[in-house]
Amino acid sequence: MLAVQKVSRTFDNGYKAFKPVSFHTEQSEIVGILGTSGCGKSTLLRAIAGLDLGFDGEISFQEQSVRSGTEHTGVVFQEPRLMPWLTVIDNVVFGLKGNKQEKREKGARLLRAVGLKDTEKLYPRELSGGMAQRAAIARALVTNPQLLLLDEPFSALDAFTKMQLQELLIDLWETNHTSMLIVTHDIDEALFLCDRVLIFRDQPGVLFKDLKIDLQRPRERGSLEMAEYKREILQSLDLNHDVHVKSAI
Numbered sequence: 496m497l498a499v500q501k502v503s504r505t506f507d508n509g510y511k512a513f514k515p516v517s518f519h520t521e522q523s524e525i526v527g528i529l530g531t532s533g534c535g536k537s538t539l540l541r542a543i544a545g546l547d548l549g550f551d552g553e554i555s556f557q558e559q560s561v562r563s564g565t566e567h568t569g570v571v572f573q574e575p576r577l578m579p580w581l582t583v584i585d586n587v588v589f590g591l592k593g594n595k596q597e598k599r600e601k602g603a604r605l606l607r608a609v610g611l612k613d614t615e616k617l618y619p620r621e622l623s624g625g626m627a628q629r630a631a632i633a634r635a636l637v638t639n640p641q642l643l644l645l646d647e648p649f650s651a652l653d654a655f656t657k658m659q660l661q662e663l664l665i666d667l668w669e670t671n672h673t674s675m676l677i678v679t680h681d682i683d684e685a686l687f688l689c690d691r692v693l694i695f696r697d698q699p700g701v702l703f704k705d706l707k708i709d710l711q712r713p714r715e716r717g718s719l720e721m722a723e724y725k726r727e728i729l730q731s732l733d734l735n736h737d738v739h740v741k742s743a744i
């Protein structure tokens with residue numbers, strides 16, 4: 496479905512965000528891009544979203560290059576990026592073409608799907624951080640994207656809201672099986688959500704490991720199996736050293 500072939504990104508100042516990377520994702524897969532700060536995760540996601548076309552290599556979705564359009568894609572950023580002068584529903588349907596009534600019905604349906612019933616007429620300033628991010632997810636889904644790209648979507652939220660929104664993503668996925676690519680530096684989040692985790696490390700970044708997460712859903716947070724995967728990821732990131740030091744204190 497998504498094919499990333501020998502993609503790298505060198506900025507105008509000569510800095511290379513990551514070395515050539517190649518991978519494919521399958522239909523309906525939830526794939527995590529996990530790695531330490533600065534290894535190029537967001538830069539790669541922006542390239543896949545078609546927001547930064549200065550990369551080398553080729554990125555295509557269903558054999559269409561991202562250089563010639565990304566109408567199949569929805570994007571959720573770390574901040575909700577809602578327009579403060581528009582109501583919640585107008586934010587959600589902004590950019591959607593078609594008749595006003597149909598747009599409103601679709602917007603209302605999506606708001607219900609993300610748990611924001613009765614918020615249509617509110618303004619973004621009247622929402623909590625978690626509610627605003629739910630609205631941002633609804634907005635990203637309004638065009639029925641086949642691929643949802645999420646760039647650290649929950650990292651600004653408190654731990655409980657974060658877990659609720661992770662569960663929301665899984666609920667949405669169970670309904671429509673939209674493929675997702677999610678950038679995160681939260682290992683627990685990656686293990687809760689993803690079918691596969693692409694582990695990046697170093698600067699410039701390299702794709703160090705492509706790890707299949709073979710766990711049934713619904714997943715139990717903190718299960719022994721998850722702990723095993725976590726250990727493997729920490730080893731890949733070369734962070735186990737810190738864990739040993741901390742547990743020795």
Ligand SMILES: Nc1ncnc2c1ncn2[C@@H]1O[C@H](COP(=O)(O)OP(=O)(O)OP(=O)(O)O)[C@@H](O)[C@H]1O
Binds near residue numbers: 511534
């Ligand atoms: N426009 C730019 N010009 C030059 N360097 C840049 C530019 N954008 C990003 N970088 C650099 O590229 C590297 C990768 O940045 P990127 O934001 O993709 O990393 P990241 O893995 O998403 O990090 P974090 O998890 O901290 O968000 C960083 O060293 C960053 O400073």
